Structure formats: structure tokens, C-alpha cells
Amino acid sequence: MNINKVHADRHGEYLALAVIYGFSVANVLKIKQATLDDGGYRIVSRIAGQSEALIGWLPRLHFYAADVLLMLGVVPLMLVCMARFVRPVIFARVVLLLSLSLVGLSFVNMNALGITGKFFSVDQIAPMLTWVQERPETISEYVSISALSKLGLVLALIFAVYRLRQSSLFSSFTSAPVLLFTVACIANLLSAYAWKTDDLPNTPFHASAAIRMSEALLVKDTIKISQDDLNRSVERLAYACEKPDAPGRGAKHEGRRNFVLFIMETVPYELFIGDKIADTGTFGELGKSGYKATNHYSTYPFTSYARFSIFTGLYPAYRLEKTLPLGTEHPYRSFFSVLADDGYDFKVFDPVTKRYEIDDWLVHQVGGQVVGADIDGSIKEKDDRVLGKMLEQIATAKKYGQPFVYAILPQITHGPWLPEGASKEALYEEGRSRLRQLDASLAAVVGALKKSGAYQDTIIVVTADHGLRTRKEAGFLKTGVLNEVSYHVPMLIHDPRMNKSVEIDAPTSHLDISPTLHCLYGSKPGRIDTQGRMITSNRPRTLYFGGAWYHGSDGMWDGSAFYSYNHQLNMLWKAEAFDFDEGLPLRDAAEFDRIAALMQRQGSVQEALLAR
Known part of the structure; x- marks a missing residue:
């Protein structure tokens, strides 16, 4: 060898x-x-x-x-x-x-x-x-x-x-x-x-x-929550309507109000107010009578999680699908479940044909029924399909004197709107085009309500699940911190019986939709479970913005400042407005420890609350 x-x-x-x-x-x-x-x-x-x-x-x-x-x-x-x-x-x-x-x-x-x-x-x-x-x-x-x-x-x-x-x-x-x-x-x-x-x-x-x-690759660590802490958190969910009169509350009426939720997909507030259609179209007309929250935020830049907050009034957990007991019954005591228990016809018109388990499970837990497109086709074709079903349902409900709460979730504005690399100007021009299609759909809903005679008795909520979230959807987004364009979304509650528009400047959240409708328009204004409050409330509050598993960061507003905490970098930003692009990571160790601990504890408490 x-x-x-x-x-x-x-x-x-x-x-x-x-x-x-x-x-x-x-x-x-x-x-x-x-x-x-x-x-x-x-x-x-x-x-x-x-x-x-x-x-x-x-x-x-x-x-x-x-x-x-x-x-x-x-x-x-x-x-x-x-x-x-x-x-x-x-x-x-x-x-x-x-x-x-x-x-x-x-x-x-x-x-x-x-x-x-x-x-x-x-x-x-x-x-x-x-x-x-x-x-x-x-x-x-x-x-x-x-x-x-x-x-x-x-x-x-x-x-x-x-x-x-x-x-x-x-x-x-x-x-x-x-x-x-x-x-x-x-x-x-x-x-x-x-x-x-x-x-x-x-x-x-x-x-x-x-x-x-x-x-x-690993799931993030959580803080262990004691049973006493969990019990106190559960007790704090019970929400009693606040005493001070809110504008419009005095609009007394006979009978029960109907409710329509028009939940748009991927519409940032910046796009909404930057388009004339928001002032002159159906959006603008509805905004002339009711409540407009100009600083309204999604709880999470992911559709299923944002919907969870809208329908339950609760924050989502870090990984909602793994936290919720999807194989069991877990009724939530929100405004929508109260309506369902009170005999309302509660339907969610969702054009997405490949179902995500958590979405249907959630609707079922609050007493609703999912109505799908039942066809293969383009996004617009499926949107039009469920819109047609909803218009028919409005006419049927009114004909038989059936009070209703209907939510429609059009997908025409789902990103990305343009190929990667498009300028912000071109991106928003495409977004405005799609927003006009949504305005036309909303006009059809209003037309059906008026034709059936249900319009004066119907409250219409217009909002979006979230804004633009990824660099594929918007190349101008900054990574490492929260982006306002991802969380800040339109929010208006149209009340045909009001003769004015009330603008809410204080930060509000998807958590607030359930308690606001319950307290202003519910026929049974007792207690519900929520981590939100009426949008007309002036009480001090803290808001949390989730996103850790989606883009690495969570955030909060503590009543005076916004914070963005990147878990992977272990860095915290602070700003007076929801804009962290030009800021420095916080160097104050005491404030860093306090805010980081608050957000970590909030995440752990939420997982324990929802898994119970």
C-alpha cells in the first residue's frame, strides 16, 4: 500500500x-x-x-x-x-x-x-x-x-x-x-x-x-404566573359600563339595534385619511354621524389575532393557536356573545376559502356562524360572493323582524398590493384604488339597509384588522421596531340617529369595540369580560401591542409614551408618538427593566388567561 x-x-x-x-x-x-x-x-x-x-x-x-x-x-x-x-x-x-x-x-x-x-x-x-x-x-x-x-x-x-x-x-x-x-x-x-x-x-x-x-427557532420563555395572580386577572376582566354620559347615549329608541361590522383587510390609517374617498365617499358620509377614533390601534398585525380582539375584547397571546383550547368549548362573555344569547342572528361573512382553524373556532365560541364564499375564484369574486350573501341576509332578517349582527371581512386590500420594490407613492396609489372598491362594497351594504328599512336601527362599525406589516407589503417599513403603519388603523362607529360626529383623540384599541358597543347600544348593559373600555372613557390606561412571534417586537403605551421592545435584540425604544425610526434605544436601565418586565408579564398573564 x-x-x-x-x-x-x-x-x-x-x-x-x-x-x-x-x-x-x-x-x-x-x-x-x-x-x-x-x-x-x-x-x-x-x-x-x-x-x-x-x-x-x-x-x-x-x-x-x-x-x-x-x-x-x-x-x-x-x-x-x-x-x-x-x-x-x-x-x-x-x-x-x-x-x-x-x-x-x-x-x-x-x-x-x-x-x-x-x-x-x-x-x-x-x-x-x-x-x-x-x-x-x-x-x-x-x-x-x-x-x-x-x-x-x-x-x-x-x-x-x-x-x-x-x-x-x-x-x-x-x-x-x-x-x-x-x-x-x-x-x-x-x-x-x-x-x-x-x-x-x-x-x-x-x-x-x-x-x-x-x-x-425555540418558543420564547414565559414568566410563571401564580394562581392568585391569575385569579386577580380574571376578576379584572369583568367590565361595568362607565357612568358619565357619552354623546349619543341619550338617543333613546324603541326595540333593539342591529349591528354591521365592516372589517377591512390591511388598511393603514395613513392611507385611509390620505384618500379623498375617506371624506367624500360612503366612508365620509358615515363619519358625519357617530364616533371617529383618530388614534385607533390594532392589537396585533396578524388577521386572526386582530379579529380575536375585536370579537372578544381581549388581547391575543404570543402564539394564539397554541394557547387557546381549540378542541374544546370556551365561550367568551363579550358583547357579541351577549347578542347571540339574546336571540340575535350573528353571522361572519368571510370570503377566505382555505380556513384557518382558529378563525372558525373563535366565531363559534362567541355564538356566531361563518358564511363562506363556497366558490373558487379571484379575491374580488369571493368578496362579491359573500357580500351578496350578506345583502340577502339583511333583507331576510328585516322581513322577519330578526335583530342581527353581521360582520363582513373583505380581502381585496390584502397585501402585497404591488411587486416588491415599489415606491411608497405607487404603493399608496394602488391602495387607494382598492380602498375605492371597499367604499363601493360599503355603499352596497348601506343601500341594502335603507332598502330593507333597517338603516335607522343599525349601527355600522368600520375598521381594519391591521395595516401594512412586512417588507414584502411595504419596502419602506423599518425592521427592529414597531411601525405605526402596521398598527394605526381607521375606526368609526356610525349611528344614524346622531346628528353630529364625535372625534376621539385618545389612543383606543380593537379591545374597545366590544365594550363600546355594549355600553352605548346594548339592550342588556350588564357586565361583560374585556380588557378594553369605552372609547369615550377619560380614565388613564395602558395599551399593549403584540407582534413578538411575527416580527420580533412588542410594544405598549403607558399613558404618556409609546415603547417598542425587540425581544431578539433585547432593546427598548421610547417615543412620544408611534414612531421609533429616528430614536435611540433606551439607555435608562431602571426604565428599561420596568417596561420590559411589564411587557413580559403581560404576555405571560395573557397566555395563562386564555389557556385556562
Whole structure:
């Protein structure tokens, strides 16, 4: 046996495995680069009080140091030790599996970071698959053809190198292992030097991207809530209508009022008020008599979670589908369940044909019935289908003297409105076009109410589940912090019996829809369960904005300031308005601890409340 040839073949195989591992290292470093380019350099430079352009090569190398030391130092050393104790074929498979795992993890995170700015977690898979089933063409919302092509090329190269690892193609490069070892040593020494000498403040952006991606896959930790704390939280859900008279409350009437909820999909307040249709169309006409909340916010930038708050008056949990007892009966005592118990015909007209389990379960728990499109077709065709069913139902209910509460959930404004990369001006022009279609649908509802004679007895609520949420929907969104355009939505309650419009400036929430309708118009104004309140209330309050599993951040308004807390970065922003783009992460340790603890406790309490 030629010993030199055996050694050459062994070195050639190690070289091939090093090349395979190198692909994974390059992908992880690309993730690091993405996080730095998309806010990392900007945020750290602001913390340091210097221009982003002045960050030199040594501080920039410091950002990569943790990954270089881990992936070109610690992991290779562990692999070298392993190679001495396992068979070559086992060692080769371990390197292949490790490399494929890192490449795959980097791929899903590159797409997740590009869309939401958040590292990928397994909790995002279920809703993504549900929406893709409903609209297969929207697979491009989650992964582009270009990204898939690049992944395919990388995987093809990895498997090609793996198959050829024992060929002369690699064994002929006898000096390559020494060269690779030298390069790794130099990279580790430079990284250690940068880590030691750089005077920029150490931040989560300096942490290893490989470790951060791995940690993000896991479900977040929660605080354990005692039974006494849970009992007190349950007691606080009971809401009694407030005593002070509210404008319009004196509009006494005989009989019971009907209710129509027109819940638009993906309509930010900024778009709504920036379009003349909001002042001159059906939206504008309805706004002339009733209540307009100008600072109304969604509780969560995800449709199912926002609807949960509207129909129950409660905050959603971190991962609502896993928290709620979907296999059991769990009636909620909200305004809508009170109406259902009082004999109202309660129907939710939803055009989405591929159902998400939590949506139908929720409607059932508050005493309602889901009416679907029952056809395959375009979004507009399905919207028109359920709209037609609702108009027929209005006429039937009025004919037989049946009080009703009907909610319709048109999808024509679901994003993305335009291909990725469209300007904000072009995006909003398309949004206005779709908003006009919604105005026409709303006009049809009002027309049906008037034709049937039910209009004067019907309260109409117009709002949106949420605004624009991802970089696929709006490239101008900032990642790492909450965006007002994601949460701030239209909200008006039209009362035909009022002869004026009452504007509500204080921050309100989807939580408030149930108690407001109950207290202003309910025929049985007793207690309901809610974490909201009447929009006309002047009492101090705290509002929470969820979003941790969706884009990595939660937020709150404590009565004087807005906060945005990024869990993955462990950074907190504070602002007087819902705008954190130009702000610095909060440096006051005491305030940081207080606000972060409040939000973490709120999340844990909510999970315990909803799971009980």
C-alpha cells in the first residue's frame, strides 16, 4: 500500500469537506451582513454618537468576530478531535449534515429577515402554509424564485463536492489543508484583536448570528404566573359600563339595534385619511354621524389575532393557536356573545376559502356562524360572493323582524398590493384604488339597509384588522421596531340617529369595540369580560401591542409614551408618538427593566388567561 497516496487521499477528502463546510460559513456570515446592513450599523452608530459612515474596518470586523471565532475556530477544532475517533464515512456525514443544517437555517432566515426583520421561528410555519394554500401565488411573499435558485445552486455544489471528495480532484491539492489552516488562524487572530480593541459598545448585533438563528427557532420563555395572580386577572376582566354620559347615549329608541361590522383587510390609517374617498365617499358620509377614533390601534398585525380582539375584547397571546383550547368549548362573555344569547342572528361573512382553524373556532365560541364564499375564484369574486350573501341576509332578517349582527371581512386590500420594490407613492396609489372598491362594497351594504328599512336601527362599525406589516407589503417599513403603519388603523362607529360626529383623540384599541358597543347600544348593559373600555372613557390606561412571534417586537403605551421592545435584540425604544425610526434605544436601565418586565408579564398573564 502506498502510504503517501493514502495520506493524499485522506487530505483530499478533508479538503472537500472543508469546502462543503465553507459554504455554510459563508451563508451564516451573509446573515450577519444582512442584520448589520438592515439597521445594525445605524443603531450601534447612534448609540455610540457617531456617523455610520465613520465606522472603520476594525469595528466592522468586531461585529463578525463571534461568528468567525465560533465557526473558524471552535467548531473546526471540535471536528478535528472527532475525526480522530470516528470512521471517515461517519465524519463525512456529520460535516455534511452540519453544513446542510446551517445552509438551510441561513436560507429561511435570509427570507424572514428580508420580510419582517425577525429571525425565523417554527411558529411561523402554520399560518404561512395556510395562506399559501388559499393563494398559491403568494409563495413569492415568503421566498423568491431568485432565492430558491441560489439555494438550489449551493445545494448542488455541496452534493457534487461530497460525491467527488475521494477523487483526485481534491487529493492533488496537497498544500491546500495547510493554506486553509493558515487562513483560519489569521481570521481568528484578527477577530480576537478586533473584539479586544474596538471601543464601540457591545450590542446584540455583535453576537453570533449562528447562535441567534438557533435560539430563535425555540418558543420564547414565559414568566410563571401564580394562581392568585391569575385569579386577580380574571376578576379584572369583568367590565361595568362607565357612568358619565357619552354623546349619543341619550338617543333613546324603541326595540333593539342591529349591528354591521365592516372589517377591512390591511388598511393603514395613513392611507385611509390620505384618500379623498375617506371624506367624500360612503366612508365620509358615515363619519358625519357617530364616533371617529383618530388614534385607533390594532392589537396585533396578524388577521386572526386582530379579529380575536375585536370579537372578544381581549388581547391575543404570543402564539394564539397554541394557547387557546381549540378542541374544546370556551365561550367568551363579550358583547357579541351577549347578542347571540339574546336571540340575535350573528353571522361572519368571510370570503377566505382555505380556513384557518382558529378563525372558525373563535366565531363559534362567541355564538356566531361563518358564511363562506363556497366558490373558487379571484379575491374580488369571493368578496362579491359573500357580500351578496350578506345583502340577502339583511333583507331576510328585516322581513322577519330578526335583530342581527353581521360582520363582513373583505380581502381585496390584502397585501402585497404591488411587486416588491415599489415606491411608497405607487404603493399608496394602488391602495387607494382598492380602498375605492371597499367604499363601493360599503355603499352596497348601506343601500341594502335603507332598502330593507333597517338603516335607522343599525349601527355600522368600520375598521381594519391591521395595516401594512412586512417588507414584502411595504419596502419602506423599518425592521427592529414597531411601525405605526402596521398598527394605526381607521375606526368609526356610525349611528344614524346622531346628528353630529364625535372625534376621539385618545389612543383606543380593537379591545374597545366590544365594550363600546355594549355600553352605548346594548339592550342588556350588564357586565361583560374585556380588557378594553369605552372609547369615550377619560380614565388613564395602558395599551399593549403584540407582534413578538411575527416580527420580533412588542410594544405598549403607558399613558404618556409609546415603547417598542425587540425581544431578539433585547432593546427598548421610547417615543412620544408611534414612531421609533429616528430614536435611540433606551439607555435608562431602571426604565428599561420596568417596561420590559411589564411587557413580559403581560404576555405571560395573557397566555395563562386564555389557556385556562
